[in-house]
Amino acid sequence: MGVSPPAALAPAPGSWELTVRSLRCWIVVYRRTWRSSIWSSFLGPLLYLGAMGFGLGSLVDSHGTAALGGVSYLRFLAPAILAIQAMQTAVGESTYPVFGSVKWNKIYIAAQASPLRPADIYRGHLLFNTLRIAMNSAVFLIVMAAFGAARSPEVVLGLPAATLLGLAFAAPIGAWAVTVKEGSSFNYVFRFGMMPLMLFSATFFPLSRLPGWLLPVAYATPLWQGVALCRGLSLGTLTASAAAIHVGYLAALSALGIWAGGRTYRRRLYV
Amino acid sequence: MLRRVPEVLVRARGLTKRFGAFTAVDGIDFDLFRGEAFGFLGPNGAGKSSTMRMIGCVSPPTSGELTILGGDPVRDGVAIRGRLGVVPQEDTLDIELTVRENLLVYGRYFGLPRKLIAERADQLLEFVQLTDRADSKVDPLSGGMKRRLVIARSLVNDPDILILDEPTTGLDPQARHVVWDRLYRLKQRGVTLILTTHYMDEAEQLCDRLVVMDRARIAAAGTPRELIEAYSxxxxxxxxxxxxxxxxxxxxxxxxxxxxxxxxxxxxxxxxxxxxxxxxxxxxxxxxxxxxxxxxxxxxxxxxxxxxxxxxx
Amino acid sequence: MSDVSRGDDPPYPPVRARSQAIVSGARAETVIRSGYQRVLPPVGDLRRLKSGAGSLRLIERHVRAYRHLWLVFASGITEPLFYLLSIGIGLGVLVGKVPGPGGQLVPYREFVAPGLLAVSAMNGAMYDSTFNVFFRLKYDKLYDAVLATPIRPLQVALGEIGWALLRGVLYAVAFTLVMAIMGLVTSWWALLAVPVAVVIGFAFAAAGMAATTYMRSWQDFDYVILVSVPLFLFSTTFYPLSVYPRVVGVIVECTPLYQGVTLLRDLVLGAPGPDLIWRAAYLVVMGVAGVALAARRIARLLLP
CATH class of the missing domain: 3.30.70.270 (Reverse transcriptase/Diguanylate cyclase domain)
Incomplete structure (x- = not known):
């Protein structure tokens, strides 16, 4: 009786195939939970648009809109809310859900025992988050158009623009969140990152109101890049060179995040 | 020579617990005497834990009579719980506190003065051999250590009765023996134990008397030796x-x-x-x-x- | 193992003798009636923990557990301050002046500041009494451990709400001070701002905790956001009621946060009227109802 070797190992599937497998898990979860998330992801931005764009807008418009370049407050604000929503979805989906996948429901730990590599797990989750951002943005854009809050047909390009902005937040934050030891650290991101960005990135009022020394800081933030991009498209005032800068900045940030994510996930999951 | 009269700490007659149409405990009778170790033996779902929760005054009986330390679990629940120690089936340690803080905070729930708790905490940590882990968080402790900490915590109010629901389920053999050893010492000090288990060796190790529960009823009762004589x-x-x-x-x-x-x-x-x-x-x-x-x-x-x-x- | 002899004066008869009492209920009854055993005197002599004392124990636990997280807590105050700053720098100029409580025109930032204080009292209270309570209820199993001790469900509810308020008071004091320093306070009535912020916090902490006991999973918290975001945006925080069509205005006037915003705005801008009394009463009633419901639900969930 001879000893025979086990059957030869099948060739490993490609990265894309593995990433999609990792994505599938999140879609299954989402199918069960999408109903309750409708409120926070779709309705929230609409309410902001209603309260600030229409309610507060009526006060601003009656006071004069010269500081806004002559556009109504609603049209000034709507693309900013599109950008803010993309950022909020990105940060929300890539902090606690990433952290919890290691610590609480251990989705990553389960996936790790399958052929998925840490980088596949990261990219699958990131892809899911990107899809969420795109969905939310699409819904908001439709509403924007319906309320006449956009001036130019270029606003349809707001969908890839907002999605890219979201990716530029989700990729690096997800890469960092997996290394976090205590969930309370996220509070600092929300309070000292997201909150000031949301309030001071030419969102609710034009940058010209900020003191001069703060302007370079504002220009350097990803949210301002995204707001400028979305607003330029929505008002039809975007120049090709400005578009190239904004898109280049956000794409570079995303690429950096994705590179880092592969490494941090490996370090965290293969211990 | 005078013989002291045994005190009945828990007395149950026709004790019943229903959850909707499901009967978890179906009219059981038993007495728990001061100083003994009393075991509830039975397969999963026999009604052991429901019985423990009723004795712990965290689950009101549906019908029947239940007297704990002379009081009624519903009317006197607060006072009774003050004199019980509970080791629940699942560890309910406070993961946001350190080992020692778990004892300090738990003692405060009983309204004990801080100084007294601090003294007891040191003794109890010594007793369960966790002194060197006193300032560690709870999460990194092994299963056996967590179990010992829960036991220490249950003793912080110097209880009249210690209720243990499957004290060694899920522990490795070494850890089980350490827990048994500690519980045996408590018994020797005169602490009254009431415990559930589905391990026969545990019942033989620890219990003076036991009842075998099956399908919500008591199938047999007696000392381990009596049970063997009667049923085998x-x-x-x-x-x-x-x-x-x-x-x-x-x-x-x-x-x-x-x-x-x-x-x-x-x-x-x-x-x-x-x-x-x-x-x-x-x-x-x-x-x-x-x-x-x-x-x-x-x-x-x-x-x-x-x-x-x-x-x- | 079983028939252990315990010296010559056993504290109780040998195990064998006692075990006979248990074998059947009927025999046990006889034994008891013959005076062989005695039942302990009732435990009534034990001190009952007072409601307040029991709740304080829980707060004491939180202080211990979160001592090292003080920075997270302290940094919570920055949120309303960032809003205040952004309005002071930018939005205020875009809006100009708006009609205040007495109908007189006031600078926009003076108008918004008390509204933000009310919102921050609500949000702070809701955060503690929803997310944190849910975690302790479902994951930490804290209340399972607590309820095995003399502490009762009502004390758990009061303790959690008390803790949320403690945090709320800190934020309210800090925010009011900043308001005063920025010159946004025009009346001595503003001294009442902190207690009123506490009442707002009480109402929302209690309601939030009661709602949390119905939550099945984290997803359900989206419903909390569904309530708190519209309240935040539409309770005249950012613009006066006159902006709304009449029908919407009436609906807004019925919501709890509107009472809080009006209370604080009228006090801080120095135009309090008698209506403030029933507005405060509205919030107190909401809080008391919330506490009662929360305590009942905790008992039902954890003491079945």
């Missing part, structure tokens, strides 16, 4: 035959008559007074087992006889 025989003869003759052998041995026998898929067990003599008789019929083994009856035999019929019949 002094010795058990276990026989193995080749698979192809197994059934025929079982039939033949049944015809042998006098003893109770049980045939499982791989073994035949004869409950007898004298195992060697029984083996001779089996051989006398011309049967030659592949293996034979004579042992003393254990609680496991009692347990399987009382609760295992679903698998045997």
């Amino acid at each position: 025989s002094p010795e058990v003869l276990e026989l193995r035959f080749a698979p192809e003759v197994h059934e025929a052998a079982a039939e033949k041995i049944k015809d042998l008559g006098t003893e109770r026998i049980e045939a499982t898929a791989d073994r035949i067990m004869l409950y007898v007074d004298d195992g060697d003599e029984a083996l001779e008789r089996v051989r006398g019929t011309g049967l030659e087992p592949l293996a034979s083994f004579v042992r003393r009856s254990t609680l496991e035999d009692v347990f399987l006889r009382l609760t295992g019929r679903r698998l045997i019949d």
Whole structure:
């Protein structure tokens, strides 16, 4: 009786195939939970648009809109809310859900025992988050158009623009969140990152109101890049060179995040 | 010489717990005396934990009589809980606190003064051999350490009764023995223990008296030895035959008559007074087992006889 | 193991003798009636923990557990301050002046500041009494451990709400001070701002905790956001009621946060009227109802 070797190992599937497998898990979860998330992801931005764009807008418009370049407050604000929503979805989906996948429901730990590599797990989750951002943005854009809050047909390009902005937040934050030891650290991101960005990135009022020394800081933030991009498209005032800068900045940030994510996930999951 | 009268700490008559249409505990009677270790033995779902929760005053009885430390669990729940120590089935340690803080904070829930708790915490950590982990968080502790910490925590109010719901389930053999050792010391100090388990060795190690619960009722009660005497025989003869003759052998041995026998898929067990003599008789019929083994009856035999019929019949 | 002898003066008869009492209920009854055993005197002599004391124990636990997280807590105050700053720098100029409580025109930032204080009282209270309570209820199993001790469900509810308020008071004091320093306070009535912020916090902490006991999973918290975001945006925080069509205005006037915003705005801008009394009463009633419901639900969930 001879000893025979086990059957030869099948060739490993490609990265894309593995990433999609990792994505599938999140879609299954989402199918069960999408109903309750409708409120926070779709309705929230609409309410902001209603309260600030229409309610507060009526006060601003009656006071004069010269500081806004002559556009109504609603049209000034709507693309900013599109950008803010993309950022909020990105940060929300890539902090606690990433952290919890290691610590609480251990989705990553389960996936790790399958052929998925840490980088596949990261990219699958990131892809899911990107899809969420795109969905939310699409819904908001439709509403924007319906309320006449956009001036130019270029606003349809707001969908890839907002999605890219979201990716530029989700990729690096997800890469960092997996290394976090205590969930309370996220509070600092929300309070000292997201909150000031949301309030001071030419969102609710034009940058010209900020003191001069703060302007370079504002220009350097990803949210301002995204707001400028979305607003330029929505008002039809975007120049090709400005578009190239904004898109280049956000794409570079995303690429950096994705590179880092592969490494941090490996370090965290293969211990 | 005067003999002190035993105190009944817990008294149950017709104690019943229903959750909707489901009856978890169906009219059980028992008494718990001061200073003893009293065990509830039974398979999963027999009603042990429901009984423990009723005694712990965190689950009001549906009907029947239940008196704990002379009080009524619903009316006097607060006062009674103040004099109980509880080791729940699932650890409910405070993961946001350190080992020592778990004791300090828990003691405060009983309204004890801080100084007293601090003293006791040190003694209790010593007792459960966790002194060197006092400032560690709870999360990194091993299962056995967590269990010991829960036991220490349950003692912080110097309880009259210690209620343990499956104290060693899920622990490795070393950790189980450490827990048993600690519980045995408590018993020697006169602490009254009431515990549930589905481990026979645990029941034999710890319990002065026990009841076997099955399907929400008490199937039998007594000391371990009484139970063995009442529900099993002094010795058990276990026989193995080749698979192809197994059934025929079982039939033949049944015809042998006098003893109770049980045939499982791989073994035949004869409950007898004298195992060697029984083996001779089996051989006398011309049967030659592949293996034979004579042992003393254990609680496991009692347990399987009382609760295992679903698998045997 | 079983028949352990315990010296010559056993504290109780040998195990064998006692065990006979248990075997059947009928026999046990006889034994008891014959005076062989005695039942302990009732435990009534034990001190009952007072409601307040029991709740304080829980707060004491939180202080211990979160001592090292003080920075997270302290940094919570920055949120309303960032809003205040952004309005002071930018939005205020875009809006100009708006009609205040007495109908007189006030600078926009003076108008918004008290509204933000009310919102921050609500949000702070809701955060503690929803997310944190849910975690302790479902994951930490804290209340399972607590309820095995003399502490009762009502004390758990009061303790959690008390803790949320403690945090709320800190934020309210800090925010009011900043308002005063920025010159946004025009009346001595503003001294009442902190207690009123506490009442707002009480109402929302209690309601939030009661709602949390109905939550099945984290997803359900989206419903909390569904309530708190519209309240935040539409309770005249950012613009006066006159902006709304009449029908919407009436609906807004019925919501709890509107009461809080009006209370604080009228006090801080120095135009309090008698209506403030029933607005405060509205919030107190909401809080008391929330506490009662929360305590009942905790008992039902954890003491079945």
